Amino acid sequence: MKAVVMAGGEGTRLRPMTANQPKPLLPVVNKPIMEHVLRLLKRHGFTETVVTVQFLAALVRNYFGDGEEIGMSLSYATEEMPLGTAGSVKNAQDALRDERFLVISGDALTDIDLTDLVRFHKENGALVTIALKRVPNPLEFGIIIIDDDGRVQRFLEKPTWGQVFSDTANTGIYVMEPEVLDHVAAGESVDWSGDVFPKLLAEGAPLYGYVADGYWEDVGTHESYLKAQADMLSGKIDIEPDGFEVSPGVWVAEGAEVDSEAVLKGPLYIGDYAKVEAGAELREYTVLGSNVVVKEGAFLHRAVVHDNVFIGPSTNLRGCVVGKNTDVMAGARIEEGAVIGDECVIESEAYVSSDVKVYPFKTIEAGAVVNTSVIWESRGQRTLFGPRGVSGLINVEITPELAVRLASAYATTLKKGAGVTASRDASRAARTLNRAVQSALTASAINVRDLEACPIPVARYETAREDCAGGIVIRTTPGDSQGVDIVFLDEHGADLSQAAQRKLERVFGRQEYRRAFPGEIAELTYPSRVVETYVRDLQRCIDMRGVREAELKIVIDCAGGTASLVLPQLLGRLGVEVLTVNNRLDEVSPTETLAERMRDLQRLGELVSSSRAAFGVRFDPVGERITLVNENGELISDDRGLLVVLDLVASERRAGRVALPVTTTRVAEQVCRFHGVQVEWTSTSQDVLTKAAAAEDNIFAGDGRGGFIIPEFSPTVDGIAAFIRMLGLVARTRLTLSQIDHRIPEAHLLKRSVPTPWAAKGSVMRHVVEAAGTRRVDTTDGVRVIEDDTSWILVLPDPAEAVTHLWAEGADRDTAQDLLQDWARVVESAGS
Secondary structure, eight states, X not given: OEEEEEOOOOOGGXXXXXXXXXXXXXXXXXXXXXXXXXXXXXXXXXXXXXXXXXXXXXXXXXXXXXXXXXXXXXXXXXXXXXXXXXHHHHHTHHHHOSSXXXXXXXXXXXXXOHHHHHHHHHHHTXXXXXXXXXXXXXXXXXXXXXXXXXXXXXXESSOOGGXXXXXXXXXXXXXXXXXXXXXXXXXXXOOIIIIIHHHHHHTTOOEEEEEOOSOEEEOOSXXXXXXXXXXXXXXXXXXXXXXXXXXXXXEEOTTOEEOTTSEEOSSEEEOTTOEEOTTOEEOTTOEEOTTOEEOTTOEEESOEXXXXXXXXXXXXXXXXXXXXTOEEOTTOEEXXXXXXXXXXXXXXXXXXXXXXXXXXXXXXXXXOEEOSBTTBOOOOOSOSOBTTBEEEXXXXXXOHHHHHHHHHHHHHTSOTTOEEEEEEOSOHHHHHHHHHHHHHHHHTXXXXXXXXXXXXXXXXXXXXXXXOXXXXXXXXXXXXXXXXXXXXXXXXXXXXXXXXXXXXXXXXHHTOOOOOXXXXXXXXXXXXXXXXXXXXXXXXXXXXXXXXXXXXXXXXXXXXXXXXGTHHHHHTTTTOEEEEESOSOOSSOOSOOHHHHHHHHHHHHHHHXXXXXXXXXXXXXXXXXXXXXXXXXXXXXXXXXXXXXXXXXXXXXXXXXXXXXXXXXXXXXXXXXXXXXXXXXXXXXXXXXXXXXXXXXXXXXXXXXXXXXXXXXXXXXXXXXXXXXXXXXXXXXXXXXXXXXXXXXXXXXXXXXXXXXXXXXXXXXXXXXXXXXXXXXXXXXXXXXXXXXXXXXXXXXXXXXXXXXXXXXXXXXXXXXXXXXXXXXXXXXXXX
């Protein structure tokens, strides 16, 4: 039986280590990852192996040759262009002939029992058997659910936290029957998990999953690379380092010289012919490659040093990686997470800060303090994007320098000469960051239309109307005057999709920004009549029949935000009597605390009641979301406000679909059914809701947080358009908001958040699916378990914080409370 080793990947996330060598050749305890893989294959009787190569293929072929040195027979299948995981194996079909074969990645460290995997495959008569492993964070892997017999029920490639329904990850190790290659198109980029397996599963083919007990680590990031070294030295993997264990955990290879006055605290590894002088101190999880010299007074802890490196006296290396043929001179210091490429020189007393990447062939001058990678710094965080874009504290986490790099990364994802809108709220911080963004975009050959301070709905509408490639909005974080959000828009004015966010994150992480040549520097323009155009189109698209005749009186609170730039001009054309408060731009306090918001809503209610207005509306400071107050001055909660507006829209249209997130009460379904309207349930992601609202038969969408989408005008959240649409509906129905509210059934929807360590999130979701048993399960977003009496619980991991959110709804409050408590215990026990 033959094996196929896939060794064609570029390993872009591991740059600069992979800038000039392929990922399979990266050393783990002084041997290439792929060599560990080949030795595992040999141990389990796979001596004939085909290696698929593409990126820097010659280096892989030159290193391993025909495999004679390691007692194997190797042949190579070279891809002219990347063909994907399945396409690369298809490319090697001639060498595989008509027999069962095993596929394994050449860049994952593992000691999985391949013999037992093949046995499992044979016993089950499988077409494909996938080796699976339980992992704490499944986001970077394909996740799979299997039944009690091991048959695959469902899988999803690289999910978001909202899509996680298991912590059982696809290791990329497969046993396959030869006919599976008949399902792979030749010469095309085809993926096993994304293309072939879903098709086979749909056809009912026997796909099985084998849950392995051994060690497996996908060496795809700098963190996992360091972890793999530490795990091997700790004995977590069944691979023994070459050399002699001179004391517990201290491995010294042949020809190495270690002075008796050197301090060694294992586990650690010293490579062939390395030299460690007296007074040097090597601490836990340090790995020295071949021919490394460590001078007196040097201190290394969790440092991985590749071959032929000179470490000078009194240097200090912690948790870093140093590429081959590099010189680190006296007194230099390299901090946690830093990566130094091959053939660099770090001169005396230089300081390389945490997470900095120095690409190959660079020199860091003596005494330099380097906070930037190859003069670009890195921003070490779990993910770049949060629920509100890129967020952080002003001038601490979100600085003008960071804004420049973010805008440069965004520009790099667009074509030269494209147009982008830039806008902001009224704050001084947003104005400052907006200038930095504009400079970066124009320097990257992107034309900028600066809308200055304007409501976010106007920015979204202008972005879509002018056929721009996208937009950037800078706003103060809601409820936090010290924070700022940078929101990136696509060509439709909507938030970037998760795929586009990942693309931007990759460019930002690799720090490979495009710069324009002098003749390509783009233009910065200030378009005129933007608000007038928005107001005109809004009036033209939204039905305002009956508004003048109804002689409505409305109270509006602009919250000192940018909605005040639009509403006076708009309301003057509608024939409505309006009392407006906080109708100004507030530079100093561009957002409000919860206490301030509730105070202003109470005042709004008093004004509505005393003036006998039809209703009151409070806009958020950027005009995107609204809060309603009924004619009695009573606050309508966001959940209830969604139902009221939904009832108004559905009662008039009586056909079509509405899009709502899965966290919405199912009372919304009752309202829609009464009016002959259908509900499309979406994930809580804003871009998914926007996409659903753009469908041809959609009449309305809402997010349950005061955000409404009026599709006849724009497929994005727009508080101003929602208010105008509601004004027309109230005028024509002649019903008050309290009357509409009273005819809608009461909802019993409760929410709770449970602290969950990041490492336990995948395990939590698997336990939730298992605890569901035979009950109906919906995985639109998170895991929603539906009881026989139609009560339900939704378990959804937070994408940005170490918590898991739970929503429970029942026929009454007690039922919902009991359901919430029961499932909170499941989540707590799984996460502990």
